[in-house]
Amino acid sequence: MTYDIAAFRQAIGPVHCEDNPVLVRQKSRDFYWYSPILKRELDAVVADLIVTPNNEADVAAILAAAYSLRIPVTPRGTGTGNYGQAMPLAGGVVLNMAAMDKVKSISPGRVVSEPGAVIAAIDARTRQGGQELRMHPSTYATASIGGFVAGGSGGVGSIRWGGLRDLGNILRLRVLTMEATPRALELTGEDLHKAAHAYGTNGVITEVEMPLTAAYEWVDLIVGFATFEAASAYANALGEEDGLLAKLITVVASPAPHDYFLRHRHLIARDQSVVLAMVAEQSLDALRAFTRRYKGAGVLFDSSLASPEERKGLPPNYELAWNHTTLRALRVEPAITYLQALYPFPDQLATVKRIHDHFGAEVTGHLEFVRFNGKVTCFGLPLVRFTTAERLDEIMAIHEAMGAPIFNAHRYTLEEGGMKQTDSVQLAFKKEADPRGLLNPGKMVAWEDPDFDYRAGSNFLFPGLEARARAAGA
């Protein structure tokens, strides 16, 4: 499949374009390679051109030109996703939003920014007034707010606020449609579900309004336990302490903390499972009192007590958590990959134990406690020693059979990574906002193959990927 890129460049005039193959390749990928499956499937994916708009008018010009020339457009933040969210399966144009990074306004409880603003940069601005974002991914330092909203689901802060899908955690999205004359739509309330976590398949986000909360000095604590079970029980109970303000509660089973957290290794014995917590300074006394209730809980690290010397070179706890746990494991053991599971309330601790007892060393426990539908429970991002795709599927099937629904991290489509069913709201919005199906093709199964059977056991393969590979080989 080839596109008239020359005509496209002509049509968009002065908007910055990049066609240096090294840079195009770099901006055509994300952290899909955490999955050996996606690595194999997506390694060859590459755009024809990277375009970098400076403002919404540039985006409109790009979308209009690409619409008329039938060139696919895949919006991209900073490419910190893990499922190929921003990878251009059918080639064409990658719409790099990095230059649209302005923080436009800050008011009590609200920040409005362009989508390319990096989350840490937004917080740096809002913290001057004592406010910060409610939640962020472990890629706080590099992820863009637009990418988080379009491709993420929650993370650090979800123990207090739930996920991005929850009402109130995104205030407003301004979205351009991909039509002959792109329209700007303002989405609020229930309408946010049209475009949030849609991978940019049904509109291009040009402005994001997010809620703010009080900014605190967050203290990193690492608490060691003799068993994963004891660490999990402590973490669950900590999550249920309504007056103790925590932003992160992570459990990592031994020997992963010692083996993979190299900078922290001197603090952690190999047989220790740990809880990683971020707690507001105001809740430190409470945290300490809470911890003393647990025999066998040992505080291995407390950033509020550590000297500058001791803190030097230590990554913050959030860079040990969520998918940074996977990253650190991968760096040490390249054969590691991961799953995404939910251990449903109220049986989460028993389900975790049952599943991990079943797998032993093949699957190392990693839990992220969150508020989910009003209750405290945990997601798992367990570390898996990968052998074959078939075994990986089997491990996931066993999780589901044992009561832990899987959000498949080894699929590039919205549905297979999510609820395994058509999202009729997102699909309807795509029909309205992207009538030619040019936005991030191949990511929404419901658009590409309405009759796809999720229960048939095989994953969706985007025909455009193969066509593209053939064209490249030809």
Added chain:
Amino acid sequence: MTYDIAAFRQAIGPVHCEDNPVLVRQKSRDFYWYSPILKRELDAVVADLIVTPNNEADVAAILAAAYSLRIPVTPRGTGTGNYGQAMPLAGGVVLNMAAMDKVKSISPGRVVSEPGAVIAAIDARTRQGGQELRMHPSTYATASIGGFVAGGSGGVGSIRWGGLRDLGNILRLRVLTMEATPRALELTGEDLHKAAHAYGTNGVITEVEMPLTAAYEWVDLIVGFATFEAASAYANALGEEDGLLAKLITVVASPAPHDYFLRHRHLIARDQSVVLAMVAEQSLDALRAFTRRYKGAGVLFDSSLASPEERKGLPPNYELAWNHTTLRALRVEPAITYLQALYPFPDQLATVKRIHDHFGAEVTGHLEFVRFNGKVTCFGLPLVRFTTAERLDEIMAIHEAMGAPIFNAHRYTLEEGGMKQTDSVQLAFKKEADPRGLLNPGKMVAWEDPDFDYRAGSNFLFPGLEARARAAGA
């Protein structure tokens, strides 16, 4: 029982004293009269003297003098309690903390104040820097922070933060002991349980440090429903919306809102049950989207849309909630009293329905949704048409039999109003901090009668009350 008040006045020197009988009587009572039982039992309670310290040194002088003369001392905030918490059952001295009302320091996440500072006055100061207290009683405008901590348990804000008993919701208490030479003790972490919610029976709070959270513009909403059941289901689900920042979620069954909320009567039909909510301005869109999911939910009032004219004279929602609901009912129907029940998670809605179906019009539903041990559930402060003490006891017994534990609002002791068992932490601290048992006598059963049997069916009667009555009659 008489005390050497003259010697006491001599000993404390220049500290302000009040012995005008009208004023002494006024400062010897609280809102105990919401309960017909307490009204009968406590109506005659009166101190011999009101003393009003200006600072901790004054408090120390008062406690030392009273200790040496064996005069009871009952600390008092602004007397907004409902169980006689600050009423001097054995006479003696009421220690009026009202003049110790300084806000001493405000920093990110923390406020330090003297105990007599009124909660609304503290917030007025902290809001200048974008912060506010996590929670307050419905008596926000008049209650003191020391009284709230010593005699309250939670309230507005508990839907987000749980109760005062939860770790992290009080940061530090400075407490003077009642000894020959009073000592100042600083309580933090687990030690806070020694003196918090102890009615001043085991120490006098002279400084309070509380956590702050982000200050928001809180919007009052009143949402109407055809049934109490529908209103309860909406309220419960609203409480479980983790991303929707609410500070108050109250349900009042018809016809109470129309009959008792006189200023709001024109907004509410007599057959409507209502949900009263306080929602952060940033969560308004989310609240509206949430509400649209409920057929039959009608927004009767939204303070963000009301004109100044429409808002004029309307009390804020928090002054319709918690025990202000009772107050408004009492003003219209003097025979009304109330209960305090917990409807335990996860069966709260079924328990509420079962109990209210059982009682009908004798007990009108009033729910306060809270986070309790990490889950959203509700307390009830149902309105009861009082007939006899026996029937009131029976109504409470039926509640307990039907699954709703009662915190008896018709008892003046800590234990009978609470867990109906000895609080060994509070008792041990009293032995240490008040060896002569002179602080707020008669409120801690475990001190007065260690062998009292809570299951015997009769309530604890403080012998000092009767002795005092005899002395007054003699």
